Structure formats: C-alpha cells, structure tokens
Amino acid sequence: MIANITQQIKKISSLYTQKEAVRINGKGITYTELNSRSEKTAAYLLCTMKESGESLFGVYCEKSLEAVTVIIGILKAGASYVPIDYTSPLERIKNIITVCNIKTFFADSAGLNNLLEINKEAGLPLNIIVIDNPDQGAHSENINIILNDKIEEKESFTPLPTISENAIAAILFTSGSTGTPKGVMLTYGNIMAFVLWVIKFFKISEHDIFLNHSPFHFDLSLLDLFVPLLSGGTTILVPVKKSQNPWYLQKLADSEGITCWQSVPSILTLIAQFTRSQDRPLSKVRHVLFAGEPFPVKFLKKTMHLFNNATFYNIYGSTETNDTFIYRVPADMEKIPAVLPIGSPIDGVDYLILDEQGNPDPRNAEGELVVNVPTLMAGYWQGMEYDPAHYFCHEISQGKCKYYFRTKDLVIRNDDGLFMLSGRNDNIIKSSGYRINLTEIENILLGYEKISQAVVFAIDDEYTGKRIIAGVSTELHTRLSNIELKKYCAEKMPKYMIPSQFFLNHDKFKMTASGKIDRQYIINKYNRKRKEETVDNEK
Numbered sequence: 012m013i014a015n016i017t018q019q020i021k022k023i024s025s026l027y028t029q030k031e032a033v034r035i036n037g038k039g040i041t042y043t044e045l046n047s048r049s050e051k052t053a054a055y056l057l058c059t060m061k062e063s064g065e066s067l068f069g070v071y072c073e074k075s076l077e078a079v080t081v082i083i084g085i086l087k088a089g090a091s092y093v094p095i096d097y098t099s100p101l102e103r104i105k106n107i108i109t110v111c112n113i114k115t116f117f118a119d120s121a122g123l124n125n126l127l128e129i130n131k132e133a134g135l136p137l138n139i140i141v142i143d144n145p146d147q148g149a150h151s152e153n154i155n156i157i158l159n160d161k162i163e164e165k166e167s168f169t170p171l172p173t174i175s176e177n178a179i180a181a182i183l184f185t186s187g188s189t190g191t192p193k194g195v196m197l198t199y200g201n202i203m204a205f206v207l208w209v210i211k212f213f214k215i216s217e218h219d220i221f222l223n224h225s226p227f228h229f230d231l232s233l234l235d236l237f238v239p240l241l242s243g244g245t246t247i248l249v250p251v252k253k254s255q256n257p258w259y260l261q262k263l264a265d266s267e268g269i270t271c272w273q274s275v276p277s278i279l280t281l282i283a284q285f286t287r288s289q290d291r292p293l294s295k296v297r298h299v300l301f302a303g304e305p306f307p308v309k310f311l312k313k314t315m316h317l318f319n320n321a322t323f324y325n326i327y328g329s330t331e332t333n334d335t336f337i338y339r340v341p342a343d344m345e346k347i348p349a350v351l352p353i354g355s356p357i358d359g360v361d362y363l364i365l366d367e368q369g370n371p372d373p374r375n376a377e378g379e380l381v382v383n384v385p386t387l388m389a390g391y392w393q394g395m396e397y398d399p400a401h402y403f404c405h406e407i408s409q410g411k412c413k414y415y416f417r418t419k420d421l422v423i424r425n426d427d428g429l430f431m432l433s434g435r436n437d438n439i440i441k442s443s444g445y446r447i448n449l450t451e452i453e454n455i456l457l458g459y460e461k462i463s464q465a466v467v468f469a470i471d472d473e474y475t476g477k478r479i480i481a482g483v484s485t486e487l488h489t490r491l492s493n494i495e496l497k498k499y500c501a502e503k504m505p506k507y508m509i510p511s512q513f514f515l516n517h518d519k520f521k522m523t524a525s526g527k528i529d530r531q532y533i534i535n536k537y538n539r540k541r542k543e544e545t546v547d548n549e550k
Contacts, residue, residue, distance in 0.1 A: 016180070016203045017087045017171055019241050021046060027217060027243045033079050034267070035248035040076045045083065045240075052084025055162045057172070059115060059138075060090060067111050067182065070227065071095040071104070071126065072119035074248045077142040077159070078227065079236065081117045086199070089174040093182045093194075094228040097122070097251060105129045107184060108137075111194065111392060119143045123156070130154055176200030182392055183230055183330055194392030195230075195330045202237060204385040205333045208358060209238045212337075213271070213298055217243030220267060224249045224260075224274045225526070230330040231302060234273055254278070255522060257285040261317075264293050271298045272318070275526040276306035280463065281519075283313035284487050292319040302326040302334070304527055305432075306351060307457040312344050327353035327432070331401075332416050333386035335360045336430060350454055352429040353422070360384045363405060363415055364422065371405065377423040379436055381415035388416075421448075440469045442477040447508055449479070455503045456481060459496075461489045464520050466533050467510065481510035482533045484520050491515060514540075 024032075024046035031039035040048075059065060068085050070092050072078050085092040093111055095104055104125070107113070115138040118126060123141055130137065140157045180199045209215060215238060223235035223246045239246040247267045253259045261282055264272065279301060299314070299321045306325065315323060323340035338354025341347055356362055361383040366372045369379075381403045390396055397404070403415045419436045434448035449467045456465035464484035472478035485491045493513050500509045514537050521529045 015171075015174055015176070016199050016206070016237070016241070017083075017174065019203075020049075020083060020087075021171065023241060023243050030217070030243070031245050032240060033076055033246050033248060035074060035076060035250065038076065039245075040080070042243075045080060048080045049083035049087055051162055052081055053087035053171075056085060056088040056090060060088065063114065065090070065114055066179075067091050067093055067113055069093050069095055069108070069111075069113045069116040069118075071097070071116050071122040072142060073097055073121070073252075074223070074227065074250055075119065075142070076248075077119075078117075079246075079248070081142060082227070082236070083240075086180055087171055089172045089178060091179045091182055091196075093184075094226075096184070096226065096228045101125060101129050105132075105135075107194075108135060111182065114138060115140065117142055127154065174199055176203065177389070179389060183228060185330055193394065196389040196392055197233075197386075198389050201333070201386045201388065202233060204359070205233060206237050206241050208334075209234055210242050212357070215239075215242045215244065215271070219244040219270045221246045221271045222249065222260075222264060222267075222269045222273070223247060224254060224272075224278065226251055226254075230328075230333065231273060231275070233333070234300075238271075254526065255281065257282040261286070261290065261293065264296065265291070268295045269293070270295055271300070272296050272321070273300040273302070275303040276301045276310070277304065277464075277522060277528065278526050279306070279314045280310040283310055283317060284463070286313070286317050290317070292317055294320045296321045299323045300326055302328065305454065305457065307463075308347055308349060308351065309458075309460065310463070311340065311347065311351070315340075315344065325351045325353060329416075329418060331388045332382055332384055332418070335362070335382050335384055335386075338429065349458070350431065352425060352427075352431045354429050356382075361413075361415075363403070365403065369403075375424065377433070378421065380418045380420050380422045380430070382418065383413060383415045440477045440479075442469070442472075442479065442507065447477075447479070452479065452481065452504065452508055452510065455500070456483060458503070459499050461486050461491050461495075463487075464516075464528055466520070466528060466530050468530070468534050468537075470538075478512070479508070479510040480512050480514060480537060482514040482516060482520070482537065484516045484518065490517070 024042040028043045029041050032042045032045045033040050068090055070081055082092050093113060095107060116126060117140050120143055123139055126139055138155045138157060140159060142159050176199050178199050179196050180202055181197045182194045184194050221235050221239045221244060225231035235246055296318045299318050325338040326334050327336040328334040334357060336353040337357050338352045363381050364372045364375045365379040365381060372378050397414055401417055403417050404412045405415060407413045420432055421434045422430045423433045425431055434450040438449045440447050452467045453465045456462050462483050463486050466482040469477040469479050496513050521532045523529045
C-alpha cells in the first residue's frame with residue numbers, strides 16, 4: 012500500500028513547523044501555514060463537493076504561494092486539480108472547461124478576467140474563487156465570484172478523508188503541439204510512487220532546495236513541487252514571465268542556494284549561452300535533471316562548466332508514464348557520447364521492445380518502446396479504456412493481459428547495453444522510396460557548431476511523396492547560409508535525407524509555456540510564408 016500523499020504532507024508539516032516550504036519573489040510560507048491554509052481550502056471544498064457532487068477543480072492562475080496552497084487543499088479534500096496553461100488561447104480553455112465540465116475555478120485577478128471574457132460567448136455557469144484581490148467591478152450574470160476571505164474564515168479541517176491511491180489526483184492536458192490535446196489522468200498513487208522513487212534515488216533530504224521552473228500544467232512540475240514538500244525541503248517558484256530569462260534564473264539559483272535543478276534542455280542551453288566569464292559557478296547545485304527534448308552535447312558541456320559540482324541526468328518519460336529511463340552523464344566530458352542515451356529503466360519499470368510488425372522482440376534490440384510502470388496514468392479523460400492506439404496488450408497467461416503504454420518512440424540498444432532514442436513511429440516518412448527518420452536529421456543538424464536549434468518536418472510533394480524542410484536557429488552572433496548548410500549535410504547524410512529547403516532563423520525559436528520549442532508554430536509560420544510566396548508568384 013502506497014503512503015497517502017496528503018497524510019505525508021501533514022506529517023512533514025508537524026516535523027518542520029517553522030521552516031519555509033515554498034518561496035517566490037522573496038516571500039515564503041512555512042509548513043505550518045501551508046498545512047493550515049490548505050486544510051481550510053479542503054474544508055470549503057468538502058462542503059462544495061457534498062452539495063454539488065463536484066470532483067474536478069480548475070486552477071487558473073500564475074505561480075504563487077496561494078496557488079500551491081490551493082493545489083494541496085484540493086488533494087486534501089480527495090478531489091482532482093486541473094491546472095490550466097496560463098498562456099493558452101481562450102478557445103482552448105473553454106474547450107477544457109466544457110470537456111471536463113468544470114464548475115469551480117481557483118483563479119487570480121488576471122485569470123478571472125480571462126474567464127469573464129470566455130463567459131461572454133459560452134455563458135458557462137461557473138464559481139470562481141479569487142485567490143488574490145480582484146477588481147471589485149468584475150461581474151457576470153452566470154459567474155459566482157467568491158473571495159478567498161470566505162475560505163480563510165473556515166475552521167481547519169483536522170481529520171483528513173480516506174483517499175484511495177486509485178483516485179484521480181490531477182488531470183494534465185498535453186500541449187497539443189503534435190495533435191489533439193488529451194487530459195492525462197494521474198492518481199494519488201501515481202504521484203506518490205514517483206515522489207518516493209525520486210527521494211530514494213537522488214537521496215533527497217530536508218536540506219534540499221528545488222527550483223520549480225516548469226508551470227503547474229506541465230508534468231515536470233510534479234517533481235519540483237511534491238518531492239520537496241514530502242521530504243521537508245523547500246521549493247522556489249519561478250514566475251512564468253521570468254522563466255526564460257537566463258540572467259534571472261542564474262541569479263535566483265545562486266541567491267536561493269538551489270541544490271536540485273530540473274528543466275528542459277532549452278533552458279539550460281540558454282543559460283550556458285549567456286553565461287559571462289566573470290559569472291561564478293553555481294556550486295551549490297548537486298543534481299541537474301533535464302528531460303523533454305534532446306540536449307545537444309556541445310551545449311551540455313558548456314552547462315556542466317557552470318554547474319561545476321552537479322551530477323547531470325538525462326531523464327526519459329512522458330506525461331502518461333512520468334520518468335521511466337535515466338542516464339547519468341559522465342563527469343569526464345571526454346567520455347560523453349555524441350548523442351546522449353536515455354539509459355536504463357528506473358526501479359519498477361517493465362518494458363518491451365516491439366518490432367516493425369508490432370510483436371515483442373525477444374532480443375530487445377530495436378523497435379518501439381512500450382512500458383508498464385507504477386506511475387502509468389489511469390487513462391485519458393473521457394478516452395476509451397486501453398485503446399489499442401495507446402496501449403499494447405501483452406498476454407502473460409491464458410485470458411490474462413498486461414497493458415503497456417505505447418510511447419511511439421523508437422529505441423535501439425547500444426554496445427554498452429544502454430538505450431538510445433532513434434526516432435518516433437510518427438516521425439518516419441517515405442520520400443522517393445526511401446524510409447527516412449526525421450529525428451535523425453535533426454540530430455545531425457544539431458551537431459553543427461553554428462546551429463543551436465533544429466526542427467525537421469515534411470510536406471506533401473507530388474513527385475517524391477514527401478519533401479523535407481528544416482527549420483534551424485543559429486548560435487548567438489553567428490550567421491549561416493543555405494549553401495553552407497547544404498555542404499554540411501552532404502558530408503553527414505545520404506543525398507535523399509538532405510532537406511530540400513532550409514528555414515533559417517537568426518533568433519531563438521518561439522517556445523511553449525513549458526520551455527520546449529513550439530514545433531507547430533514553426534510549421535505554421537513556414538506554411539504561411541509558402542502561401543504568401545505562391546500568391547506573389549501568381550501576381
């Protein structure tokens with residue numbers, strides 16, 4: 012039986028009463044305050060749930076002490092929190108509200124105004140609990156605005172409800188950059204199993220201070236938020252508006268004494284690129300975890316110089332499974348491979364490798380990776396249970412089946428027995444009769460010293476079937492020509508793999524709220540440019 016996450020938070024709160032649990036912009040909240048305020052939120056929600064039958068509560072606000080209190084309060088009530096991307100278009104937010112039938116939101120003033128705007132067209136009956144000081148003039152016929160003071164008046168709710176580890180704790184909506192957004196349902200047991208693994212593997216203690224860089228709707232935030240709160244540590248929240256400012260992040264890590272840093276590689280690359288010779292190393296950081304996208308080795312080495320006392324880890328996983336494979340980067344930079352492996356499975360991970368026919372490969376050598384793990388999601392919100400598109404059914408005995416999540420990632424085992432990502436099932440195309448892995452082209456482009464980012468995609472072509480397009484962003488203060496790129500590619504890849512067109516960008520690519528490259532934005536931008544050129548030619 013996995014320990015209950017809310018009971019553990021209460022236990023930690025009793026051990027570290029006056030220690031700061033969370034801090035942002037120099038302001039903090041102690042464990043005692045977090046426990047008291049979150050229990051008042053839980054008490055209020057339990058009354059709401061009893062009256063309305065609600066179980067899902069939206070969280071639509073910028074990072075703040077109040078936002079963390081709300082999330083813990085929702086969990087203590089045995090309900091589910093649905094964090095909404097603060098930067099999402101209003102239409103997307105409206106769709107999430109409708110799909111999940113969310114009736115009660117926790118929002119700050121800016122979130123309130125956006126919800127009021129959505130409501131002008133949708134006319135959705137909502138209860139909005141405003142966690143800061145709202146504009147007193149804000150109103151709507153269909154929206155019931157509740158000030159946070161009403162919750163503060165509640166007496167603390169001491170006896171916590173009994174919560175099943177199979178109950179849904181959070182619904183995280185995927186970014187949607189590669190398709191239709193899906194609501195990933197995570198249970199209380201999923202989160203607790205992940206937290207316990209992190210604490211054990213990285214030897215986390217009450218002395219650790221975590222940088223919470225990722226927004227709350229992004230799965231990376233589960234580590235930064237819950238691991239310190241369940242181990243007596245402290246989490247430092249990074250405001251979303253400052254999350255891509257390299258100087259701010261470096262100064263914050265230094266002043267707060269960050270010991271554990273987790274982010275996507277793009278953010279670490281940004282910091283390494285803007286590090287000045289006079290900047291002192293961030294020597295207090297002992298763990299640097301990166302995940303979510305490839306980390307070009309040339310930038311990794313620059314980053315390792317800045318975090319000179321840290322151990323670096325490449326962590327592989329998805330929102331649906333959380334972390335499943337891990338690779339510890341060698342401290343000796345000369346021993347770092349040209350392309351980083353995803354490494355080996357973490358404790359508790361059961362995996363299979365499927366061949367091209369979709370059957371388990373007994374050699375576990377090359378194919379699609381499918382995983383079964385304690386942190387595996389409970390499913391997609393309103394999705395078909397064990398949909399074959401997302402799950403592989405492996406018969407373990409007559410009539411009994413074990414389900415593995417289909418990552419759609421292709422892997423290959425190297426000579427050291429470590430797994431390498433070799434592409435995706437949905438990132439392989441056929442052009443002029445050749446089977447081409449677009450991820451392989453991206454990796455080759457990232458190997459060029461002048462390129463900092465690369466996005467490779469394909470468009471339909473009546474002659475070859477598919478035409479390969481590469482969007483590249485250059486290193487700081489460098490220039491790159493199409494001729495130079497063509498020459499480099501000719502030296503590194505077969506002719507049929509060389510992109511037919513390069514989409515050059517001398518600034519950084521637009522990023523998503525989670526810090527990843529916004530691939531769909533780049534593809535849309537290319538398509539708009541192509542359409543404009545077609546119109547000009549017709550004129």
